[in-house]
Amino acid sequence: MNTFNAIDRLITLLSKLPGIGKKSAARIAYHILNMDASYARTLAEQLACFHDSIRRCSECGSFTETDPCPICSDSERDDSVICVVEKPQDIHVIEESHEFSGKFHVLGGLIAPLDGVNPGDLSIGQLLLRIKRYNIHEVILAVNPTLEGDTTALYLQQILKEAGVEVSRLASGLPVGGDLEYTDRLTLSRSFRGRVKM
């Protein structure tokens, strides 16, 4: 169909994004047409320079515009605690919760031998360097409670204990607002083992 050339091209491009199928892409494209043209232009400018303006922080490995990133260079943050995450977007979520005021470290993945991801592929060496250089006393592992997350946490625990730092991991259990009735067996089992004295 050659009918809606520019619209079709935009729909095809948009439907490559995660969570956006052909129908949502069409809805978005027509929505943009009905919006003020300045929106499309601003979005275009933002996208055009997106990859050029973002690089990796040489300290923590997160995405940033400046190197080191604003978190690594923020002197008001507690630099004796490092929170270890799998990927940069995890930092985004933790920052929005305002629960943590230390530094971060991006592993760049989780140990998954079946997918060919071994400890050597993660930025563990850089983490150990930072621990030594900045006199870190606690490392919080904020990896997902999955098989790969558990494997990675166990591996890091051993290595970090040898480095002489305290190691903790985010609590796993019932989500707030969740319902016991609809909780899976594994989550329930974790919340029992990790039960908290009242």
Next chain:
Amino acid sequence: MNTFNAIDRLITLLSKLPGIGKKSAARIAYHILNMDASYARTLAEQLACFHDSIRRCSECGSFTETDPCPICSDSERDDSVICVVEKPQDIHVIEESHEFSGKFHVLGGLIAPLDGVNPGDLSIGQLLLRIKRYNIHEVILAVNPTLEGDTTALYLQQILKEAGVEVSRLASGLPVGGDLEYTDRLTLSRSFRGRVKM
């Protein structure tokens, strides 16, 4: 939070799109960062010229790059039948079904006195002009089976009958693959009234 400047700006822009909240926007932004930079650049170029390359067809009122649009200027399509739709994206859906090979006409809305949309706000005059000029013999009303769609269909039926053309409307009833048990009363009532002899 000033941490992820370019990323945050993109997230804010993306979350203005329909069906995309803050979380999906963040997911999309990080996904784009992980994709090849050429994708973001192509999408940017497409968006930058989007509004400039798209105009309204002076015949049918649809979005198009050329005026008249490819459908209106296609001599292989049946120009004795016009399918009347509310908005340009409806043409997109009908074209994808390959069910109709005539011409289209975009009303630009549906009659809704409570929202201040009266017959005079729709492109009904242009429709009557086209009927006279091109010797149209059938008009198919492809408006939604809603209160506004019904009102508009009734209004157009009267006017078009006076103009001496055959008027029909898309069948309304049970959706294919649907389940009687979960069908609402109104749809069921319509599918009874519109039942088909076998």
